[in-house]
Amino acid sequence: MIVKSETPSAGARAFLPLLLCALVMCIDCYDLYALPLVVPHLSAQLGVPPQSFGVALSAVLLGLGLGAVLIAPIGDRVGRRPVILTASALMAFTSLGTAAGGTVTGFTLWRLATGLSLGACLPNVTALVAELAPPGKSARTLTVVSMGISAGGIVAGLLAPPLIAAGGWQALFMAGGAATLVLLGVLAWQLPESPTFRNRAQQPREKKNSIAFVQLLSPPLLFSTVLFAGLYAVNALVLYYVTSWVPTILPLAGFSMDTASRFLSLIQFGGLTIGLGLSLLLDRGWAVPAIVGTYSSAVVALLLLGVVAPGLWSWGVLLLVAGGGISAAHLVVMAVAVGFFPPHLRSSAIGIAVAVARLGAIGGPMLGGLVIGAGASTSLFFVLAVAPACLCIVGALLISRALRIAKAMAEADAVA
Numbered sequence: 001m002i003v004k005s006e007t008p009s010a011g012a013r014a015f016l017p018l019l020l021c022a023l024v025m026c027i028d029c030y031d032l033y034a035l036p037l038v039v040p041h042l043s044a045q046l047g048v049p050p051q052s053f054g055v056a057l058s059a060v061l062l063g064l065g066l067g068a069v070l071i072a073p074i075g076d077r078v079g080r081r082p083v084i085l086t087a088s089a090l091m092a093f094t095s096l097g098t099a100a101g102g103t104v105t106g107f108t109l110w111r112l113a114t115g116l117s118l119g120a121c122l123p124n125v126t127a128l129v130a131e132l133a134p135p136g137k138s139a140r141t142l143t144v145v146s147m148g149i150s151a152g153g154i155v156a157g158l159l160a161p162p163l164i165a166a167g168g169w170q171a172l173f174m175a176g177g178a179a180t181l182v183l184l185g186v187l188a189w190q191l192p193e194s195p196t197f198r199n200r201a202q203q204p205r206e207k208k209n210s211i212a213f214v215q216l217l218s219p220p221l222l223f224s225t226v227l228f229a230g231l232y233a234v235n236a237l238v239l240y241y242v243t244s245w246v247p248t249i250l251p252l253a254g255f256s257m258d259t260a261s262r263f264l265s266l267i268q269f270g271g272l273t274i275g276l277g278l279s280l281l282l283d284r285g286w287a288v289p290a291i292v293g294t295y296s297s298a299v300v301a302l303l304l305l306g307v308v309a310p311g312l313w314s315w316g317v318l319l320l321v322a323g324g325g326i327s328a329a330h331l332v333v334m335a336v337a338v339g340f341f342p343p344h345l346r347s348s349a350i351g352i353a354v355a356v357a358r359l360g361a362i363g364g365p366m367l368g369g370l371v372i373g374a375g376a377s378t379s380l381f382f383v384l385a386v387a388p389a390c391l392c393i394v395g396a397l398l399i400s401r402a403l404r405i406a407k408a409m410a411e412a413d414a415v416a
Contacts, residue, residue: 017132018141020191021125022148023183024088028118029152031095031176032060033264035111036244037160038169040257045169048104050248054369056107057244058362061236063115064122065358071120072351076212076344080128081193087121088184096177099170119358123350130338130346131196139287142335143279150272150327153243157265161258196343212348216341220409224340224402225349229356231333231395237360237367238388239326243267244365245372245381246323253310253378263319270324275331287336287403291329291396298325299389306383322382329392340402342409360388 035057043050067087075083094114101107126142133141156172163171216225243264250260274294281290301322308314334350341349371381 025148026152029149033156051369057365059108060111060115061361063112064119065355067116067119068351068354072123073348075124075347080124090117092180099173127346131194139282139335146331150268153268228337229353232357233360236357240364245368267323270320271327274328306379
């Protein structure tokens with residue numbers, strides 16, 4: 001069962017708010033991928049090896065996890081809108097601040113602060129989208145809007161070469177900060193509060209959020225929470241293992257840095273297109289087969305990257321399937337898992353999953369740095385991602401059980 005939106009007022013009137021949410025996700029992802037894109041340039045400028053930035057790459061993900069578990073649940077109490085606006089303002093400030101960084105330590109601290117704002121913002125944007133979606137189209141709408149994440153990666157990869165050529169690596173962060181400030185003004189003007197939150201605002205606090213984590217970590221929701229967090233974490237490990245180091249590892253196989261940046265955009269484009277195809281299946285009862293098939297295709301492509309000689313077209317297609325598939329699955333898992341939980345627990349549930357997923361997202365770049373530092377070939381780098389991708393297949397097969405639990409809880413609430 002994919003949860004239905006609780007508001008019939010979505011439809012056409014929700015288009016602008018949904019578009020704004022997509023733009024927030026787009027800029028968030030742009031900011032997330034900015035540092036991996038400039039690592040090769042920073043390495044040359046500062047005279048340090050690329051793997052030295054592994055901690056800085058992981059710092060934004062650590063901050064994202066802390067923001068998700070400590071700040072994002074505030075949205076269940078005070079509303080999605082104020083948290084999104086505050087986090088967006090902080091994100092603009094930290095993006096501009098990163099442009100002033102000059103050492104590995106400085107980049108690490110700025111990216112940690114950036115991660116805090118991302119962690120506070122994304123779970124509330126996700127919950128808001130689910131609550132604005134037309135009835136019966138929650139998962140599909142959330143997947144389509146979440147494609148803003150892939151779009152942000154595409155934009156970052158395409159803009160990196162010209163921006164860096166024109167204004168140095170700093171220009172990539174300054175452009176992101178400026179765009180966030182513009183979007184913040186539009187959000188303050190047009191972003192509505194969640195209708196579900198407004199409808200629940202008069203309910204006793206005890207029923208809304210004061211015991212949210214206790215409910216999520218107790219039966220019957222314990223299984224769903226652990227599955228959501230675990231699958232999202234392993235997916236994140238594979239995703240960030242690959243995407244954090246593509247701009248660095250591909251030149252070792254003979255590609256130029258500009259081509260490597262465009263390959264990163266290709267991965268995000270794959271995530272967008274594959275995710276769009278998957279979105280058509282989610283609300284029709286095909287969620288599990290679609291996700292399992294996507295992970296299986298990614299595993300095959302990763303294995304082929306280990307045996308096929310580097311080539312622009314051959315590796316382009318394989319990266320599109322492997323990286324794009326993992327990226328699309330990341331969007332789809334979130335869209336489906338939102339339906340595991342009742343509305344008043346969504347930001348908290350997403351916050352837990354995002355926080356736990358940071359373990360994988362932090363481990364991915366660090367593991368990639370260790371692999372590169374050990375002198376592994378580009379082909380071996382990709383083959384090593386197969387094992388965690390296979391674990392994702394196992395997790396996807398368990399989604400049906402979580403959906404049955406959600407259906408049983410909804411039926412019990414309806415009777416009560």
